[in-house]
Amino acid sequence: MSLKSYVTPSFLIERNKERCIKCKVCVQQCANEVHRYDEEDDEIISEEHQCVNCQRCVTLCPTGALTIRKNPNELRQNSNWTAEAVRAIYIQAETGGILLTGMGNDRPYPVYWDNILLNASQVTNPSIDPLREPMELKTHLGRKPDSLSIKEGKLQKKLPPQLELELPIMFSAMSFGSISLNAIKSLAEAAKQEGTYFNTGEGGLHRDLYQYGENTIVQVASGRFGVHADYLQAGAAIEIKIGQGAKPGIGGHLPGEKVEREVSETRMIPEGTDAISPAPHHDIYSIEDLRQLIYSLKEATNYEKPVSVKIAAVHNVAAIASGIARAGADIIAIDGYRGGTGAAPLRIRDNVGIPIEFALAAVDTRLRQEAIRNQVSLVVGGSIRNSADIVKAIALGADAVYIASSALLALGCHMCQKCYTGKCNWGIATQDPQLAKRLNPELGAQRARNLLRAWKHEIQEMLGGMGINAIESLRGNRLMLRGIGLTEKELQILGIKNAGE
Amino acid sequence: MKRVYVREEYCAGCGLCQVHCITAHSEYKGDIIKAYKKSFPRPLARVIVEEKRPLSFSLQCRHCEEAECVKACITGAMQKDPATGIVINDTARCIGCWTCVLVCPYGAVRRDETLHKVAVKCDMCAEAGGVPLCVENCPNGALEYREER
Numbered sequence: 001m002s003l004k005s006y007v008t009p010s011f012l013i014e015r016n017k018e019r020c021i022k023c024k025v026c027v028q029q030c031a032n033e034v035h036r037y038d039e040e041d042d043e044i045i046s047e048e049h050q051c052v053n054c055q056r057c058v059t060l061c062p063t064g065a066l067t068i069r070k071n072p073n074e075l076r077q078n079s080n081w082t083a084e085a086v087r088a089i090y091i092q093a094e095t096g097g098i099l100l101t102g103m104g105n106d107r108p109y110p111v112y113w114d115n116i117l118l119n120a121s122q123v124t125n126p127s128i129d130p131l132r133e134p135m136e137l138k139t140h141l142g143r144k145p146d147s148l149s150i151k152e153g154k155l156q157k158k159l160p161p162q163l164e165l166e167l168p169i170m171f172s173a174m175s176f177g178s179i180s181l182n183a184i185k186s187l188a189e190a191a192k193q194e195g196t197y198f199n200t201g202e203g204g205l206h207r208d209l210y211q212y213g214e215n216t217i218v219q220v221a222s223g224r225f226g227v228h229a230d231y232l233q234a235g236a237a238i239e240i241k242i243g244q245g246a247k248p249g250i251g252g253h254l255p256g257e258k259v260e261r262e263v264s265e266t267r268m269i270p271e272g273t274d275a276i277s278p279a280p281h282h283d284i285y286s287i288e289d290l291r292q293l294i295y296s297l298k299e300a301t302n303y304e305k306p307v308s309v310k311i312a313a314v315h316n317v318a319a320i321a322s323g324i325a326r327a328g329a330d331i332i333a334i335d336g337y338r339g340g341t342g343a344a345p346l347r348i349r350d351n352v353g354i355p356i357e358f359a360l361a362a363v364d365t366r367l368r369q370e371a372i373r374n375q376v377s378l379v380v381g382g383s384i385r386n387s388a389d390i391v392k393a394i395a396l397g398a399d400a401v402y403i404a405s406s407a408l409l410a411l412g413c414h415m416c417q418k419c420y421t422g423k424c425n426w427g428i429a430t431q432d433p434q435l436a437k438r439l440n441p442e443l444g445a446q447r448a449r450n451l452l453r454a455w456k457h458e459i460q461e462m463l464g465g466m467g468i469n470a471i472e473s474l475r476g477n478r479l480m481l482r483g484i485g486l487t488e489k490e491l492q493i494l495g496i497k498n499a500g501e
Numbered sequence: 502m503k504r505v506y507v508r509e510e511y512c513a514g515c516g517l518c519q520v521h522c523i524t525a526h527s528e529y530k531g532d533i534i535k536a537y538k539k540s541f542p543r544p545l546a547r548v549i550v551e552e553k554r555p556l557s558f559s560l561q562c563r564h565c566e567e568a569e570c571v572k573a574c575i576t577g578a579m580q581k582d583p584a585t586g587i588v589i590n591d592t593a594r595c596i597g598c599w600t601c602v603l604v605c606p607y608g609a610v611r612r613d614e615t616l617h618k619v620a621v622k623c624d625m626c627a628e629a630g631g632v633p634l635c636v637e638n639c640p641n642g643a644l645e646y647r648e649e650r
Contacts, residue, residue, distance in 0.1 A: 018534075019534055021520070021533060021534060021537035021538065022537075023516060023517075023519070023520045023537070024516060025515050025516055025517055025520065028513075028514055028515050028516055029513070029515055060515055060517065060640060062517060062520045062521070062533050062638075063533050063534050427513075432555075433555040434514075434554050434555035437510055437511055437512065437513065437555065437641075438511075438513040438641060439641075440508075440511040440641045440642045440643070442642060443641065443642050
């Protein structure tokens with residue numbers, strides 16, 4: 001006996017018959033096999049059960065004949081037992097499994113960026129026009145010395161290794177496995193051209209990507225997938241991944257469906273096996289152990305590369321960050337609870353962690369209070385949606401930001417949240433050769449690059465408006481921020497004044 | 502001469518090249534819906550999408566230097582324009598003997614039997630000029646219009 005599914009379709013596909021020319025592009029493009037052509041009736045039929053609303057068919061339909069809407073079919077209204085809550089139970093009653101999801105937390109929690117406003121110059125100090133005057137966005141990430149001694153115009157002591165960014169934006173960790181090689185190639189090329197970095201995630205470095213070494217941050221995560229001597233040497237920096245905003249407290253998940261030959265070779269694991277990273281690093285059970293790993297990696301790379309430690313934003317993030325700084329990290333990357341993922345348990349994604357805005361403000365404040373802020377650079381991620389978010393993050397104390405969801409959106413992602421199925425119709429979160437080839441990395445690189453350039457221009461405009469001509473002058477400059485619609489406590493944690501103050 | 506080159510590694514097999522080819526060769530140029538719904542007979546696509554997943558690519562006339570179809574044509578309908586190098590079939594003179602179909606090494610000539618028998622093939626959108634519409638409308642840059650490299 002098999003269980004009948006009680007799950008009704010989430011979406012409704014409307015086909016405008018006056019527009020549909022039966023060209024079958026939708027049939028060809030849907031990896032979920034929603035559309036099919038019935039030869040006998042000369043009709044295209046869409047069966048919505050499998051539709052994930054990825055918009056591939058809608059976007060490619062040459063006549064605009066398709067619309068996907070939320071299925072108007074509704075259960076009896078119930079504010080407690082929402083359709084989503086009921087649906088989740090039906091699914092779990094059928095599968096007995098953990099609910100999986102992809103991309104970032106989609107719950108209606110407050111977005112604090114949207115409650116922060118920026119300053120601009122009027123009368124008393126001039127604003128700057130970035131099209132006519134120089135505007136510096138160059139950013140250096142790494143440990144800064146307590147003081148500089150300069151003799152005859154030369155530094156007396158060598159600076160610790162630094163990453164040099166032409167703009168304070170990097171592509172965040174996304175592994176080969178979770179996303180396709182074409183997606184990574186797109187980001188790697190864009191990073192190279194715009195003078196920034198992409199991050200391997202815990203998927204190792206595919207042989208085709210070694211040429212981008214100078215623009216690569218190689219990650220060492222709890223599963224140690226794809227980590228070997230050449231890998232560590234290949235990157236410009238090494239990042240120890242402790243946690244991820246979408247799933248704090250647990251390790252990475254890569255379903256076996258996505259572990260095809262190239263992924264298995266790069267990760268050094270058997271083909272088709274699930275790559276489930278351990279929740280902790282089994283050699284890090286204390287802050288002292290973290291120090292040991294940081295220095296092991298520094299030793300292995302001759303102290304030539306900065307070492308970053310990435311954590312998820314959780315309750316005691318300030319104290320944790322202080323420990324990481326003291327453990328010898330050069331960069332601390334903090335990932336907020338809205339951070340994306342290729343696969344995470346739904347309940348963890350939606351309920352664990354704290355907003356990046358609070359985490360950032362708390363960490364920056366704490367490191368300043370302890371007078372160790374110069375020892376580390378802070379990189380924040382976890383749903384940076386636009387250039388204004390970046391300007392606000394930098395004013396709150398970040399040195400740079402990590403973007404991943406935005407980068408994938410630039411490549412064509414439509415946020416259907418089904419990355420974990422491996423059936424990404426946009427060729428991004430898939431290893432199916434038929435799907436992965438849909439992302440031409442030359443076009444992908446162009447899109448990702450355009451996004452960086454567009455944001456760069458916008459950041460310059462906003463800085464200019466504030467009368468600031470270098471991003472360094474905005475860093476931690478919270479006087480440029482004002483809160484709106486926030487409580488006293490929220491303002492206090494963010495360390496900003498209210499609008500009008 | 503400039504030709505259409507395929508990059509099969511990026512062909513998504515969507516068939517949009519065919520949709521735009523059909524439209525470009527219909528009486529309703531630039532209007533896909535009318536081209537499909539109103540033109541009778543609906544023109545055949547001059548591009549063929551070959552597919553054996555995951556491999557797929559769009560194939561059209563190579564406009565050969567030494568075009569076998571031109572040599573074989575018994576009526577002189579198939580001609581290579583000496584100026585542009587484009588091989589064009591004059592459908593008014595074509596009698597539908599399929600000799601060109603037989604000799605084309607790429608299988609790029611199609612048989613159109615909707616009205617009178619006539620061979621159809623890519624004309625590089627020569628009438629409209631510019632970039633062929635299959636190339637212009639490929640959503641993934643899998644078709645290129647360029648000189649031979």
